[in-house]
Amino acid sequence: xxxxxxxxxxxxxxxxxxxxxxxxxxxxxxxxxxxxxxxxxxxxxxxxxxxxxxxxxxxxxxxxxxxxxxxxxxxxxxxxxxxxx
Amino acid sequence: xxxxxxxxxxxxxxxxxxxxxxxxxxxxxxxxxxxxxxxxxxxxxxxxxxxxxxxxxxxxxxxxxxxxxxxxxxxxxxxxxxxxxxxxxxxxxxxxxxxxxxxxxxxxxxxxxxxxxxxxxxxxxxxxxxxxxxxxxxxxxxxx
Numbered sequence: 001x002x003x004x005x006x007x008x009x010x011x012x013x014x015x016x017x018x019x020x021x022x023x024x025x026x027x028x029x030x031x032x033x034x035x036x037x038x039x040x041x042x043x044x045x046x047x048x049x050x051x052x053x054x055x056x057x058x059x060x061x062x063x064x065x066x067x068x069x070x071x072x073x074x075x076x077x078x079x080x081x082x083x084x085x
Numbered sequence: 086x087x088x089x090x091x092x093x094x095x096x097x098x099x100x101x102x103x104x105x106x107x108x109x110x111x112x113x114x115x116x117x118x119x120x121x122x123x124x125x126x127x128x129x130x131x132x133x134x135x136x137x138x139x140x141x142x143x144x145x146x147x148x149x150x151x152x153x154x155x156x157x158x159x160x161x162x163x164x165x166x167x168x169x170x171x172x173x174x175x176x177x178x179x180x181x182x183x184x185x186x187x188x189x190x191x192x193x194x195x196x197x198x199x200x201x202x203x204x205x206x207x208x209x210x211x212x213x214x215x216x217x218x219x220x221x222x223x224x225x226x227x228x229x
Contacts, residue, residue: 041198042169042218048195062196 148203169218
């Protein structure tokens with residue numbers, strides 16, 4: 001799980017071009033949007049694409065997506081669950 | 086689709102309605118539209134007086150407006166906003182008299198955001214390609 005978490009963080013950094021940031025600087029439970037990492041809805045669209053391309057997991061339902069995007073922990077859990085299915 | 090049917094779909098009006106005709110329309114999949122450039126376009130007065138050519142940013146606006154026809158419901162009375170421009174390339178200029186073909190298709194969407202891939206071409210020659218993120222929202226009439 002922790003390996004996948006690092007992979008998720010690396011994907012976020014690469015996809016959103018968070019230059020100079022390393023995976024260990026992203027807190028597992030800090031909010032991705034608004035406070036915390038400070039992402040916006042355009043970043044969310046970019047992450048939807050990144051998750052589909054990198055992990056093969058589609059996020060089609062907005063409500064499920066917003067739940068998954070709460071923080072790295074919830075996003076990793078979402079990817080682990082849907083990737084296995 | 087042309088004239089009043091276009092105005093029923095988009096909130097844009099003179100001098101900023103930049104789509105003249107819809108040639109193909111499959112909401113959510115693909116739209117092909119046309120914009121006919123005449124020497125009377127207001128921006129040709131100053132861009133440029135000696136050598137009128139279409140401002141590149143207006144090609145992006147044309148693609149955004151064509152993107153409004155990817156929505157299945159009419160946008161009249163709503164707003165459609167440009168949220169992001171990615172990888173815009175201007176390969177050649179457009180001049181008075183040109184018939185521009187605007188092709189757009191979505192490549193992703195989430196919430197009220199839709200990312201589209203667009204191409205402006207004239208007589209089979211590509212003038213501009215770009216990816217745009219459009220945000221549609223209920224509310225007062227707005228710009229794309």
